[in-house]
Amino acid sequence: MARQIVPSRSFHRLLTSRHYPLASPAPPLRPILLPKALSRATAAATPQLPRRGRRPVVAASASAPAPSSSETEAVPGAWGKVSAVLFDMDGVLCNSEEPSRCAAVDVFAEMGVDVTVDDFIPFTGTGEANFLGGVARVKGVKDFSTESAKKRFFEIYLDKYAKPNSGIGFPGALELIMECKNAGLKVAVASSADRVKVDANLAAAGLPVSLFDAIVSADAFENLKPAPDIFLAASKNLGVDTNEVIYLANHMHNPFMTR
Structure with a gap:
């Protein structure tokens, strides 16, 4: 079941104040690790996203000081x-990790190699070359061609699992993107997947490419996750210092997660 992305109260205040907690020392990017699931109680207690395109209204409370009206003035305990x-x-x-693993199983099945979706979990999110090649190494597949396997993987994935508007976007993803944009933040996709898959996933999720100020994929990079190259490049493309960037991820092997 797809999980819903529900920002916390602190994230809503962040979008309004455009400040994150000051910390020293701290890595350049501030990754936020999304939970695998939210309990009903947690979801009920968490404010839901506004309707698409509407600017959030953040109510002040005794336990949370009202956000500063200045983008440069930080208040005690506020966000930088x-x-x-x-x-x-x-x-x-996109809820695309399981479909990706299923497509990979199909690729290996055509080669006569018996694998399961679980075999690909350790390599998920590390780029298609390692995603497929890692399992090939573990299984001892001889004469394995990474490029041929990738080509067939994309053919199967796009034809069978990621057709346009097939609904693989997580509920709340579009609203969260729009909330960020309405708050004046730049938004970008930074993925270790090849661009052909990025475009297919966004189309399947109903997320227009035009929503994003930049899209950075694996094609032009030698070092993928956990190396930070893609994410540093995305910050550069946006013209934003890495100290002013928040990165939303769901894997511990993402940049800086293990530092």
Whole structure:
């Protein structure tokens, strides 16, 4: 079942104040690890996203000081300046990790190699070359061609699992993107997937490419996750200092997660 992305109260205050907690020392990117699931009680207690395109209204409370009206003035315990949000794709914007594993199983089945979706879990989110090649190494597949396997993987995935508007977007993903944009934040996709898969997933999720200020994929990079290259490039493309970027991810092997 797809999980709903429900920002916490602190994230709503972040979008309004555009400040994140000051910390020293701290890594350049501030990753937020999304939980695998939210309990009904937690979801009920968490404010839901506004309707698409509407700016959130944040109510002040005794336990939470009202956000500063200035983008540069920080209040005690407030968030430092935030200018952009980077979104991972698989497992964050799109419920595409399991379909990806199913497509990979289909690829290996055509080669006569018996694998399961679980075999691909350790390699999920690390780019298609390692996603497929990692399992091939574990299974001892001889004469394995990464490029041929990737080509066939994309053919199967796009034809069978990621048709346009097939509904693989997580509920709340579009609203969260729009909330960020309405708050004046730049938004980008930063993914270790090849661009052909990024475009297919966004189309399948009903998320127009035009929503994003930048899309950075694996094609032009040698070092993928957990190396931060893609995410540093996305920040550069946005023209935003990495100290002003929040990164939404769902895997511990994402950049800085293990530091």
